[in-house]
Amino acid sequence: MTCEKLKNRERFREYARGLTKEMLIDARDNAIGIVRNSAPKFIDLFPDDASVNGYYPAVDNNDGLSRWTTSFWTGMLWLSYEMSGDEYFKKIAEGHIDSFYQKIEKKIGVNHHDMGFLYVPTCVAAYKLTGNEKAKKAAIMAADHLITRYRDKGEFIQAWGDVGEAKECRLIIDCMINIPLLYWASEVTGDKKYHDIAYKHFKTTVKHIYREDGSTHHTYFFDSETGEALRGVTHQGWSDDSCWARGQSWGLYGIPLTHKYEDATFAFDTYDAAVHFWANRLPKDFIPFWDLVFTDGDDMPRDSSAAAIAICGLLEMVKCTENNERKSLYKDIADSMMRALIEKYAYKPTDKTNGLLAHAVYYYKGNMGVDECNIWGDYYYMEALARYLTNWEMYW
Numbered sequence: 001m002t003c004e005k006l007k008n009r010e011r012f013r014e015y016a017r018g019l020t021k022e023m024l025i026d027a028r029d030n031a032i033g034i035v036r037n038s039a040p041k042f043i044d045l046f047p048d049d050a051s052v053n054g055y056y057p058a059v060d061n062n063d064g065l066s067r068w069t070t071s072f073w074t075g076m077l078w079l080s081y082e083m084s085g086d087e088y089f090k091k092i093a094e095g096h097i098d099s100f101y102q103k104i105e106k107k108i109g110v111n112h113h114d115m116g117f118l119y120v121p122t123c124v125a126a127y128k129l130t131g132n133e134k135a136k137k138a139a140i141m142a143a144d145h146l147i148t149r150y151r152d153k154g155e156f157i158q159a160w161g162d163v164g165e166a167k168e169c170r171l172i173i174d175c176m177i178n179i180p181l182l183y184w185a186s187e188v189t190g191d192k193k194y195h196d197i198a199y200k201h202f203k204t205t206v207k208h209i210y211r212e213d214g215s216t217h218h219t220y221f222f223d224s225e226t227g228e229a230l231r232g233v234t235h236q237g238w239s240d241d242s243c244w245a246r247g248q249s250w251g252l253y254g255i256p257l258t259h260k261y262e263d264a265t266f267a268f269d270t271y272d273a274a275v276h277f278w279a280n281r282l283p284k285d286f287i288p289f290w291d292l293v294f295t296d297g298d299d300m301p302r303d304s305s306a307a308a309i310a311i312c313g314l315l316e317m318v319k320c321t322e323n324n325e326r327k328s329l330y331k332d333i334a335d336s337m338m339r340a341l342i343e344k345y346a347y348k349p350t351d352k353t354n355g356l357l358a359h360a361v362y363y364y365k366g367n368m369g370v371d372e373c374n375i376w377g378d379y380y381y382m383e384a385l386a387r388y389l390t391n392w393e394m395y396w
């Protein structure tokens, strides 16, 4: 692994200094204000993955479609409850548990690996915050479902398609955020099988998904007969040899998430290289283009959601790194992106939208949610605010 030299350390130090507590409090109040305004529309229905002209359409959580995203709205309600103490948000979030229980019990739209995304901000959060036993049971069922996708040959969790399908023999970087569900399931059940699969998947991901320069592939294929590692291929990025911004940010969050449960120090140099690669490609306004191949002057949209995810990852990594220079660099990069999101990307309750963050991209080449709000971007932005303003205990 070759760690790129950071091109401009000073710009992060300087811009980060301007992130103030007042700014964060104001941003928190705006975010909670938008959630409050949107809540009456999203009690039994959920915001779709991306807004359309600034407004999230309402969807049924159990309409049979394979979504990974309805959970983020519930997570935003839990965060609003935690940051405001207002029981109104808690009541709506608790009301979602039945829907997620049904989803996993009846296996509605869950033929994929995104069980962590779906069950951590909903049921694990509910269990951690209120001790809700039905939520705990649903989340354990989701963990049981997730481990059925583990492929012994290759030692990874298959992302998409029917389990065992030869053409779907691949992992994807996003799954770094699904495996905390498995670590948690081992903790609450005392059964190590979930943890062991998670950690094997993690090690396989770190070994194959990172390139020599600290950038990442989006997905990685294995031979379905032998488990031999074959090649990195993109799905949502620009090209197989570019670096999809959100993939890189899932990686920036995934390594410290695993380290919370199991020693991941062997991946810390890789992490540092990934941070340098990321930082060197942040444009003048500190928010990445949707693929890191693009740079200032390119006529391409940003992905603000990738910045929000990366902020949470960097702040988590600050907690677990001993190296002071790395610590201060990660914090300065996180603070710079946070300031930029608040000043230039975050909406106010009076704006014409029901989203929190402007200028995100779901899937550029699929023409889905391009330059719109994305519900996970909104969630991670709120999670970042909770991290800055409270002693937030992770749901993940």
Ligand code: GLY
Pocket: 068, 174, 236, 246, 362
């Ligand atoms: N997990 C899918 C995405 O980030 O778009």
